[in-house]
Amino acid sequence: MTTSALFIVLALLMAGQGFAWVIQPSYDESAVPDDELPGPLVMADGTPVSTTEQWPARRAELVEQFTEQMFGRLELSTPGEAVVSEWLESDGRALDGRATRRQVRVCFTEDPDGPAMELLVYLPNGTDGPVPVFFGMNFDGNHTVHADPAIRITQAWVRNRAEVGAVDHRASEEGRGVMASRWPVEALIARGYGLATAYYGDLDPDFDDGFRNGLHALLDGAGDTQRPGDAGGAIAAWAWGYRLAMDYFESDPAVDAQRVIAIGHSRLGKTALWAGATDERFAMVVSNNSGCGGAALSRRRFGETIYAINTRFPHWFCASFHTYNDNESALPFDQHALLALMAPRPVYIASAADDRWADPRGEYLAGVHASPVYALLGDPGLVGAGDHLPAVGTPLQDGRIGYHVRTGGHDLTRYDWDRYMDFADRHLGGSDE
Numbered sequence: 001m002t003t004s005a006l007f008i009v010l011a012l013l014m015a016g017q018g019f020a021w022v023i024q025p026s027y028d029e030s031a032v033p034d035d036e037l038p039g040p041l042v043m044a045d046g047t048p049v050s051t052t053e054q055w056p057a058r059r060a061e062l063v064e065q066f067t068e069q070m071f072g073r074l075e076l077s078t079p080g081e082a083v084v085s086e087w088l089e090s091d092g093r094a095l096d097g098r099a100t101r102r103q104v105r106v107c108f109t110e111d112p113d114g115p116a117m118e119l120l121v122y123l124p125n126g127t128d129g130p131v132p133v134f135f136g137m138n139f140d141g142n143h144t145v146h147a148d149p150a151i152r153i154t155q156a157w158v159r160n161r162a163e164v165g166a167v168d169h170r171a172s173e174e175g176r177g178v179m180a181s182r183w184p185v186e187a188l189i190a191r192g193y194g195l196a197t198a199y200y201g202d203l204d205p206d207f208d209d210g211f212r213n214g215l216h217a218l219l220d221g222a223g224d225t226q227r228p229g230d231a232g233g234a235i236a237a238w239a240w241g242y243r244l245a246m247d248y249f250e251s252d253p254a255v256d257a258q259r260v261i262a263i264g265h266s267r268l269g270k271t272a273l274w275a276g277a278t279d280e281r282f283a284m285v286v287s288n289n290s291g292c293g294g295a296a297l298s299r300r301r302f303g304e305t306i307y308a309i310n311t312r313f314p315h316w317f318c319a320s321f322h323t324y325n326d327n328e329s330a331l332p333f334d335q336h337a338l339l340a341l342m343a344p345r346p347v348y349i350a351s352a353a354d355d356r357w358a359d360p361r362g363e364y365l366a367g368v369h370a371s372p373v374y375a376l377l378g379d380p381g382l383v384g385a386g387d388h389l390p391a392v393g394t395p396l397q398d399g400r401i402g403y404h405v406r407t408g409g410h411d412l413t414r415y416d417w418d419r420y421m422d423f424a425d426r427h428l429g430g431s432d433e
């Protein structure tokens with residue numbers, strides 16, 4: 001092997017381990033290519049889409065393109081239609097009597113003893129009827145989202161993280177409530193919203209195992225070394241979990257299934273967008289710092305690029321997406337079209353000023369360029385927007401695309417949640433309807 005070949009092999013190996021130095025991101029706005037974005041309102045054959053009647057066909061075309069080229073297909077060989085769920089517990093006196101807590105086992109197939117995800121649900125007490133619910137997956141297990149001692153500790157594989165008490169890929173009591181700053185349950189309950197969450201590793205452990213474990217183990221061709229280019233990756237599996245949660249909400253009379261909001265942070269922000277795009281039962285979608293592969297425009301090549309994400313996380317997207325490494329202009333879409341797939345439902349994009357890796361301006365501009373689809377369907381998208389990023393801490397919430405950039409770094413904070421509740425109050429009628 002020549003020295004340069006050896007170097008490339010080493011670099012790739014290290015990239016696989018997440019060594020960021022191999023990837024040199026650009027944070028230079030003047031270096032952003034001025035590639036034209038593919039119009040969300042033009043059919044693949046060039047026909048302009050100018051009436052609401054034409055939109056469903058264009059929408060279907062885009063969903064197919066995103067499936068085939070980016071997230072991949074994920075169909076369970078066993079139909080998951082008949083959702084089997086079991087309340088592991090339900091307690092009407094949770095959080096000092098302010099909430100009802102349920103923990104629910106939701107099975108992936110009709111087999112009640114087969115693989116399942118555990119849903120943790122808090123619903124406000126004393127309401128007149130079913131309540132709107134925010135649903136978002138968590139990174140470290142349900143027990144990390146709140147100090148409530150009754151929350152079950154996940155038995156699933158977890159990433160080793162001393163901060164959350166995860167050792168030997170097992171979660172522990174030490175992690176209880178450790179991620180609570182990202183999940184202000186009491187604040188949500190006080191404003192009439194329910195909060196539901198599940199551990200994303202229940203669907204697919206987040207490491208590259210050749211698609212053998214998690215949901216992939218249940219699929220036709222599991223473990224094949226030659227997978228089709230459009231076989232679904234981890235994000236497709238997590239998004240399937242969002243849909244499974246929605247199936248459960250439709251069966252719970254205390255939940256208003258017409259007002260379920262999909263939310264996700266970072267890689268799970270990408271997931272929430274894909275779940276919302278493919279499952280129109282979600283009434284609203286929130287992308288928190290979702291960045292590359294989420295709300296940020298890929299063609300800008302600012303911060304994380306397609307090459308960077310596919311190199312460090314080869315299991316997130318389908319194999320075909322890797323053909324766009326350093327080749328963004330060949331993509332038949334860009335991420336503004338993913339946002340447009342929510343239309344006319346409200347969608348909220350949030351950035352953080354110091355989170356340059358996720359390209360705040362690219363996330364914002366995707367909202368700007370998704371807006372014509374909202375306008376076509378009769379509702380304004382991003383209102384009050386110009387070419388420039390809005391000032392830090394000045395949310396845009398008048399239209400059905402919301403946006404803010406807050407101070408600080410990559411995180412899901414109380415400030416973000418307060419804005420999401422404001423936006424839901426405004427566009428979904430909050431808890432009063």
Ligand code: GCU
Pocket residue numbers: 265266267268289290291292304309357
């Ligand atoms: C990495 C990755 C991002 C992702 C983030 C996260 O930074 O490069 O694409 O959003 O992890 O999920 O926290």
